Amino acid sequence: MRIQETIIIEVDPTNPEEKKLKRAAEIIRKGGLVAFPTETVYGLGANALNRKAVIKIFEAKGRPMDNPLIVHISDMKMIREIAKMNEIAERLAKKFFPGPITLVVDKKEVIPPEVTAGLETVAIRMPSHPIALKLIKVSGVPIAAPSANLAGKPSPTKTEHVIDDLYGKVDLILDGGETNIGVESTVVDTTVYPVEILRPGGLPIEEIRKVVDVKTFDRKVGVPKSPGMKYRHYAPEAELIVLYGKREDVIRKTKEMAEEMRGKGMKLGIVATKASAYSGIDAEVVELGDSLEEVAKNLFSSLRDLDKRGVDIIIAEGVEEKGLGIAVMNRLKKASGHRFYRV
Ligand code: TXA
Numbered sequence: 001m002r003i004q005e006t007i008i009i010e011v012d013p014t015n016p017e018e019k020k021l022k023r024a025a026e027i028i029r030k031g032g033l034v035a036f037p038t039e040t041v042y043g044l045g046a047n048a049l050n051r052k053a054v055i056k057i058f059e060a061k062g063r064p065m066d067n068p069l070i071v072h073i074s075d076m077k078m079i080r081e082i083a084k085m086n087e088i089a090e091r092l093a094k095k096f097f098p099g100p101i102t103l104v105v106d107k108k109e110v111i112p113p114e115v116t117a118g119l120e121t122v123a124i125r126m127p128s129h130p131i132a133l134k135l136i137k138v139s140g141v142p143i144a145a146p147s148a149n150l151a152g153k154p155s156p157t158k159t160e161h162v163i164d165d166l167y168g169k170v171d172l173i174l175d176g177g178e179t180n181i182g183v184e185s186t187v188v189d190t191t192v193y194p195v196e197i198l199r200p201g202g203l204p205i206e207e208i209r210k211v212v213d214v215k216t217f218d219r220k221v222g223v224p225k226s227p228g229m230k231y232r233h234y235a236p237e238a239e240l241i242v243l244y245g246k247r248e249d250v251i252r253k254t255k256e257m258a259e260e261m262r263g264k265g266m267k268l269g270i271v272a273t274k275a276s277a278y279s280g281i282d283a284e285v286v287e288l289g290d291s292l293e294e295v296a297k298n299l300f301s302s303l304r305d306l307d308k309r310g311v312d313i314i315i316a317e318g319v320e321e322k323g324l325g326i327a328v329m330n331r332l333k334k335a336s337g338h339r340f341y342r343v
């Protein structure tokens, strides 16, 4: 990959400056790469209709070419140019676009095979973040964008994460501050009915179920239905262990493990909903917050933080698998390589 200087521009996340977005849009139209915030995580964008530009995304991330990308659009007209919408997809789009949901639908010819990894379907999403939405609009083309991290790493929720992973590999980063939701969109396959959840995410499954029938989501993560699901994901450098159960049992077990690790001369990191519950333990502690919204928002950032502090092992507290908690636990299971224990 050609090393170059990356331009970083601060943009107002609520009312993005037109001039700055025009500059980014020009790069997209010329076949370059632009990282930008969405309401879920930062995306690494290129013109979805330009196969050379799309290939650059895979190169920059070190992403296997058999893992398809999500195409971001800014209005329904743009969708109809690239996808064959069915009635169920229309219903979901009407209810949830723009927002943290991605719909898998049949694709049209204009979408190059590199975007969909040769599949006949395409994943589409209309982000609600003003910077993302306006960037697509001003570019005038659909934007293919995976999360803006190196393949396998936790997704970026702040510009500094994008810089750490992709500086010198992208033309421009639009810095819109921290992203709000913190976990990626919910991916829904609308080509089957009941629809199938391919990846739990920022829009809770319970919400989707109010609108269409949903096949029961298998939390055990079996055979990968979405091509991306077979790869190692979201993983910090440190070894990660997830403990799940009653809060006091998790704390007791963590204390035991901390003692053991200290004996081995290892540095421990803890990802906790409440840091004060772990006072007296010799460890680097990152607090996520009590609500599931806060936990989701701070999760990826906490793993990156602890890596920077040089810990050897991270113990993360599991959360209840309800609402956003399903997405949080899905990410934790994958990030830990399924080292996930009920105490
Ligand atoms: O919130 C998000 O979705 C973020 C922001 C940037 O929009 N994007 C994101 O993209 O998470 P990425 O590439 O990291 O994840 C895309 C997921 C992968 O699991 C991929 O396998 C799946 O969507 N996917 C894409 N196209 C698909 C298709 N045609 N059929 C099934 N799964 C597909």
Ligand code: MG
Residues within 6 Å of the ligand: 146, 147, 155
């Ligand atoms: Mg990703």
